[in-house]
Amino acid sequence: MVNQTIVPTPLTSAGVARESYIAQPTEADVVYTPKGNKNIITIGSSSGTVTVTAQAVIPCNMPLACYQGSGAGLPNDHGLHNFVMSVTSSGSYVEEDFVLPYIDHYVDPTTGNVTLVCDAGMQANGKIGIFEMP
């Protein structure tokens, strides 16, 4: 399977034009190397609902926290809790920022990467950017 690797864009005091780094995904799976909990995932939709799912790699031991709000996670095939991020456009382009809860649940211990799976809507009408706080 081919993944798209995104290197998180550092946010700095010089000012960053973030929209320059937000683009349509080229592959269904996007991977990035997180820096603790300092990453911001920006997801945009120009039409309908787009969904990005962070793949959990270890069992979630805090199910209540994992089921908070619209980022509700459902167990994947392995019984683990993925984390779902959705953005809905009703016509004009909409963009939202997300921060993954409990980042350790999504980091592959072998690669150090997080895998984000983009649905068909995301691949057709979505944009994604990943940023890193100082």
Add this chain to the structure above:
Amino acid sequence: MAILTPTTLTNTGIAEASTMASASSCGDRFKALSNRDFVRVTNGAAATRTVTIPNQQGGSDIVVVLDTLANAPANDKTIAFEAIDQFIDDDGYVNLTYSAVSNVTVGVFRTPA
């Protein structure tokens, strides 16, 4: 000088644009917490705008130029802090001033701990 309230990003998603407000002609300020705070400023004008965040400890100010609307996305900048302590005044605020405020919007955000 208007006081801006930071919006904390969450795992449920925050539409930054919807929380931003018009820049104040007297400048804006926000109660700083840590380097998890960041500022987003957007220029919708046909002329460039400059945002200045004064260094309170004698070091270099943060000076960011926002390009014109026609040159988007360079008209929309996110400013983070490598050492926010240097920009916090005696009252605990980070201050922002603008070369002009028409068509300028600003928002302050914070990543969770």
